[in-house]
Amino acid sequence: MLTRRGILRAGAATTAMLAAPHIGRAAGKLSISCHAVHKKVITTGPGGDITEEWRKANGVEIEWLTFGVTAANERAFQEASLGEGHLDVTFLLDRFDGPQFATLFEDLGTWNAKTPIPDYAEFPQGMLDAHRFGSKQVGIPFRHATHGLHMNRTFMKERGIAGPPKTLDEAVADFRKLSFTRDGTKVYGLVFDMEDPSCAMDWVRAYGGDFITHDYKVVVDQPGAVKAMTTLHALFHEGVIPRNVVNMKTEDVITFMQQGRAAMTDQPFTRTFNYNDPKASKFPGQFEVTPLPLGVDGQPIPAKTSVWGMALPRNTSQKALAWSLVRHLSLPESTIRAAMNGNGPVRPSAYKDPRVIKSLPYAAQEAEALKHARLVVPGFANAAKAMDMFIEAMGAVLLDAKQPQAAMTELAARVRPLLPSA
Amino acid sequence: MMVAPALSLLLVFLLLPSIYVGWLSFQASTYGQHARFVGWANYATIFADPVFWRALGNTLVLVQVVVYGELLLALLLALLLAAPLRGKALIIALLLAPYAITETSAMAMWRYMLEPDVGLINQALVGIGLGQIDWVTQRWTALTVAGLIAVWHHLPFSFLIIYSAVTTVPRELMEAAEIDGARPWQRFRHVTLWVIMPALLVAVLFRTIFAVRLFSEIWLLTGGGPARLTEVLSVYLYRETFKYHEFGVASATGSIMLLLSLLVALPYLWRLYYRLVRGA
Numbered sequence: 001m002l003t004r005r006g007i008l009r010a011g012a013a014t015t016a017m018l019a020a021p022h023i024g025r026a027a028g029k030l031s032i033s034c035h036a037v038h039k040k041v042i043t044t045g046p047g048g049d050i051t052e053e054w055r056k057a058n059g060v061e062i063e064w065l066t067f068g069v070t071a072a073n074e075r076a077f078q079e080a081s082l083g084e085g086h087l088d089v090t091f092l093l094d095r096f097d098g099p100q101f102a103t104l105f106e107d108l109g110t111w112n113a114k115t116p117i118p119d120y121a122e123f124p125q126g127m128l129d130a131h132r133f134g135s136k137q138v139g140i141p142f143r144h145a146t147h148g149l150h151m152n153r154t155f156m157k158e159r160g161i162a163g164p165p166k167t168l169d170e171a172v173a174d175f176r177k178l179s180f181t182r183d184g185t186k187v188y189g190l191v192f193d194m195e196d197p198s199c200a201m202d203w204v205r206a207y208g209g210d211f212i213t214h215d216y217k218v219v220v221d222q223p224g225a226v227k228a229m230t231t232l233h234a235l236f237h238e239g240v241i242p243r244n245v246v247n248m249k250t251e252d253v254i255t256f257m258q259q260g261r262a263a264m265t266d267q268p269f270t271r272t273f274n275y276n277d278p279k280a281s282k283f284p285g286q287f288e289v290t291p292l293p294l295g296v297d298g299q300p301i302p303a304k305t306s307v308w309g310m311a312l313p314r315n316t317s318q319k320a321l322a323w324s325l326v327r328h329l330s331l332p333e334s335t336i337r338a339a340m341n342g343n344g345p346v347r348p349s350a351y352k353d354p355r356v357i358k359s360l361p362y363a364a365q366e367a368e369a370l371k372h373a374r375l376v377v378p379g380f381a382n383a384a385k386a387m388d389m390f391i392e393a394m395g396a397v398l399l400d401a402k403q404p405q406a407a408m409t410e411l412a413a414r415v416r417p418l419l420p421s422a
Numbered sequence: 423m424m425v426a427p428a429l430s431l432l433l434v435f436l437l438l439p440s441i442y443v444g445w446l447s448f449q450a451s452t453y454g455q456h457a458r459f460v461g462w463a464n465y466a467t468i469f470a471d472p473v474f475w476r477a478l479g480n481t482l483v484l485v486q487v488v489v490y491g492e493l494l495l496a497l498l499l500a501l502l503l504a505a506p507l508r509g510k511a512l513i514i515a516l517l518l519a520p521y522a523i524t525e526t527s528a529m530a531m532w533r534y535m536l537e538p539d540v541g542l543i544n545q546a547l548v549g550i551g552l553g554q555i556d557w558v559t560q561r562w563t564a565l566t567v568a569g570l571i572a573v574w575h576h577l578p579f580s581f582l583i584i585y586s587a588v589t590t591v592p593r594e595l596m597e598a599a600e601i602d603g604a605r606p607w608q609r610f611r612h613v614t615l616w617v618i619m620p621a622l623l624v625a626v627l628f629r630t631i632f633a634v635r636l637f638s639e640i641w642l643l644t645g646g647g648p649a650r651l652t653e654v655l656s657v658y659l660y661r662e663t664f665k666y667h668e669f670g671v672a673s674a675t676g677s678i679m680l681l682l683s684l685l686v687a688l689p690y691l692w693r694l695y696y697r698l699v700r701g702a
Binding site for chain 1: 455650
């Protein structure tokens, strides 16, 4: 029977549970928030479950909370802002991270000083810097996603193209040749997504331009970026790039490539598994991926890379255990096994391991591309806003709303006040 | 005392969060930092942003198109279906069906059907020589498409309210008007419309408030693009909150949206008050 005393007891018990969320947490459990791909490359594939040994040694089970890219970062910030969070390890992507959020996370430099990660010096400085703000190391690199040029060999053969383009001019000529109609389907020479400037930056840098340099200078109004915009505008209006490119997301690019509606794209190397997937692709086994061609200066184009790092929310009650897992996942052997499962290895030595070479058909090419790769933008508080402004300006160029030089000059003027030194 | 629980719920779930958002709109706030009072700076930032003004313009246009388009269509269908008609139950079921589809699924379906090269709608239009709907690059075409989809999806709401009102129009009144020689248009204007007016006002009021918050139709169709040309206020707010994590600016945007909803809805609220409370 429902009594007033019973209701009061239930209310008190609920209040106690809400006030002390850690009571509800199972003992021997570590919670990780990440993108689905992180869980996949850590637990599934030829490299096996990398955490198995660690879990047995520590008597701990892992609770995986997987999200899309934006949601994974958002969840990390939300949980880390609470008095006591539910997450012990979070994965952060460089361009979502920023100095304003650094206070939410542990300084992993301190943890590394106490219990060092073996061969820590092997991590490329650029990858460490992607998650370093001031003297604070917020994240330990776990995965990189570096762009290569993907191409459909069937289409290249049909259009009389012998092999991957060596130079930027050859690439642009190939994009044009590969724009044709095949069995009633319009094939576009080049496709990319415009969710953020990742793909566009490859072509801006190909022409010797950039958006924001590593020392926070806006150079998007310089001739390189303007020339890139002019070329992309021309390709857009010639029908070499699809008209809906302005609204395209990564999933759209995958669909275009798998369905034979586009011939080439600049996307992370690992995406070749999606394009060649016999269950989803009309051209399984027909996609090749190479480093981007040489730019206008005759040097390799600095391909876009992004770096996912592992961070420890400051409010986790299991810091030592969480660091122990981060350290385990950062071991040279763990890096190799994750690479075998499809991860972009953050230790260059992994590319020389025979097991990785066997598992990743593009290992040598990706290692080569990584040598010259750059982040989309350096980390700063307003990076997300600046990137949105870039996409807005690029859209205006493609749609003829603004001339390339005028759009880039205006963009530079809008972005400069957002930079740390301003 | 009887209304105390309801008032408490309103206080906890509506008034207190609204006060908090109002307070936050005068702070600089993001994750990991204490809120800092900045006066009207967030509002100044918003008013200096050309994207905000474009989003406001898009929102106002969409609200008008969606609310009045939907109202007109719902009224026509309600009048049509109020008359004896074969297959009425099936037609009503078909009309209500869109409401059963989640917005995400509905938008994914429309996005695919409107795809420039392979979408069924565009292929059909090209097939009959009308050419494609270029919603991917044209601002007003994209907004029109988003508006039409919003009307399609939310029509059942307005239709149900108006249809139920139309069916309550006393038959004796209509018969008396007919005997007095009133023509169909006069019967509609002086009898039906008069009886269903409160229901129409309720439909307009709710749909106006919902339309000011319109989000999925734009976010899932265009993402506010190309070049943020199709952005509406709720998308602007979303970016400030979830992409830029500027909660002060986002709260200021929310407060402006609340004010806008009140301003747009005020004439209808006044009219309702006038009819229902004062019995005019």
